[in-house]
Amino acid sequence: MITLRNIVKEYDGKQDSGRAVDGLNLEINKGEFVALLGPSGCGKTTTLMMLAGLLKPTSGEILFNGKLVNHVEPKDRNIGMVFQSYALYPHLSVRDNIAFPLRERKIPKQEAYERAKETSKILQIDHLLDRKPSQLSGGQQQRVAMARALSKNPEILLLDEPMSNLDARLKLDVRDEIRKIQRNLGVTTIIVTHDQEEALAISDRVAILNGGQIQQYAPPHELFNHPVNLFVASFLGNPPMNLVQGELREMNGNQVVVTEGFEYLLPADRRLDKAHMGKSVKFGIRPHDIAICSPTDHQRIKMKVDLVEHLGSGKLVKVIDPLGKLDTMIRLLTGNEAEIESGDEVYIKFKENKFHLFDMNDNGRNL
Ligand code: ATP
Numbered sequence: 001m002i003t004l005r006n007i008v009k010e011y012d013g014k015q016d017s018g019r020a021v022d023g024l025n026l027e028i029n030k031g032e033f034v035a036l037l038g039p040s041g042c043g044k045t046t047t048l049m050m051l052a053g054l055l056k057p058t059s060g061e062i063l064f065n066g067k068l069v070n071h072v073e074p075k076d077r078n079i080g081m082v083f084q085s086y087a088l089y090p091h092l093s094v095r096d097n098i099a100f101p102l103r104e105r106k107i108p109k110q111e112a113y114e115r116a117k118e119t120s121k122i123l124q125i126d127h128l129l130d131r132k133p134s135q136l137s138g139g140q141q142q143r144v145a146m147a148r149a150l151s152k153n154p155e156i157l158l159l160d161e162p163m164s165n166l167d168a169r170l171k172l173d174v175r176d177e178i179r180k181i182q183r184n185l186g187v188t189t190i191i192v193t194h195d196q197e198e199a200l201a202i203s204d205r206v207a208i209l210n211g212g213q214i215q216q217y218a219p220p221h222e223l224f225n226h227p228v229n230l231f232v233a234s235f236l237g238n239p240p241m242n243l244v245q246g247e248l249r250e251m252n253g254n255q256v257v258v259t260e261g262f263e264y265l266l267p268a269d270r271r272l273d274k275a276h277m278g279k280s281v282k283f284g285i286r287p288h289d290i291a292i293c294s295p296t297d298h299q300r301i302k303m304k305v306d307l308v309e310h311l312g313s314g315k316l317v318k319v320i321d322p323l324g325k326l327d328t329m330i331r332l333l334t335g336n337e338a339e340i341e342s343g344d345e346v347y348i349k350f351k352e353n354k355f356h357l358f359d360m361n362d363n364g365r366n367l
């Protein structure tokens with residue numbers, strides 16, 4: 001339904017290397033919920049603004065339903081938008097705020113009010129229609145903003161950090177609600193956020209951006225389990241993926257990752273092309289894919305507990321190499337039942353086939 005083809009955006013004064021958006025390609029299906037996620041300045045908002053028609057791309061094509069819309073005015077694009085600051089009109093009632101986009105389209109007052117009422121029912125704010133925005137809680141204001149964006153039955157809903165002003169608890173409720181409404185209405189939705197948990201929880205697919213380029217565009221579980229490169233792998237996940245510098249070597253017919261602190265034998269089903277031997281890699285493994293094991297386990301590594309943090313749901317254990325050869329600290333997650341204290345010597349092992357190898361000679365590509 002939405003196609004972005006080779007989109008480039010240069011702001012005045014920003015030269016080639018400083019493109020805000022740099023050759024972006026994206027396809028979004030009808031009814032899909034897509035998040036644009038990435039660090040500050042990666043081009044998320046710029047992309048959303050171009051979809052809204054509030055900014056023009058320097059080059060490239062934006063298509064809605066196969067039709068070029070580069071030069072279509074925002075008001076003619078059939079989109080609804082919700083911004084971070086809901087920007088409700090303070091002097092208007094909730095009813096008039098929701099009806100505003102309809103009145104702008106010259107829809108008679110009575111009909112606009114009726115449609116505002118219908119939309120307000122979907123969002124469960126129909127009892128608030130006579131109030132002014134100042135008489136509402138943050139969550140209620142957020143819903144009014146959603147109702148206003150949805151009142152004209154847009155084909156596309158654009159959300160720019162719509163939950164960043166809500167407290168943590170309310171955020172979860174509103175997040176579920178936005179998803180439910182979106183599913184019921186089937187409106188194609190794009191959300192910009194820097195909150196990875198939010199993006200992964202709410203979206204069908206997530207586009208990870210960096211430096212104005214898409215690094216990976218995939219469903220949340222795929223991004224998490226099969227990151228295409230080091231950037232995606234280290235950007236996603238909290239606590240973050242452990243990354244240890246190493247080298248790939250062939251030893252006695254086995255393929256091994258050799259690091260300063262340990263050697264890890266690659267399992268037979270993960271054998272790599274011979275051409276990769278000798279390469280510098282980052283060995284990556286997520287904290288929940290490391291277990292504390294017995295002193296007799298296969299491929300165990302002896303470590304010393306540096307710090308134990310209680311997370312409520314479990315413990316975050318930071319271990320270091322007791323011999324001091326490996327200068328990287330390793331984080332792992334255990335259940336609350338694990339009796340473990342700083343100073344303990346422990347053995348750890350990596351869960352079967354959960355590791356990643358990032359080629360440091362090829363922009364951190366996942367091998
Ligand atoms: P954030 O999460 O901080 O909002 P973002 O991913 O939304 O960041 P953009 O706002 O799209 O990023 O900005 C992308 C790049 O373009 C940044 O380097 C930013 O400094 C630059 N930029 C944004 N707006 C302008 C502007 N009006 N003029 C010049 N440069 C701009």
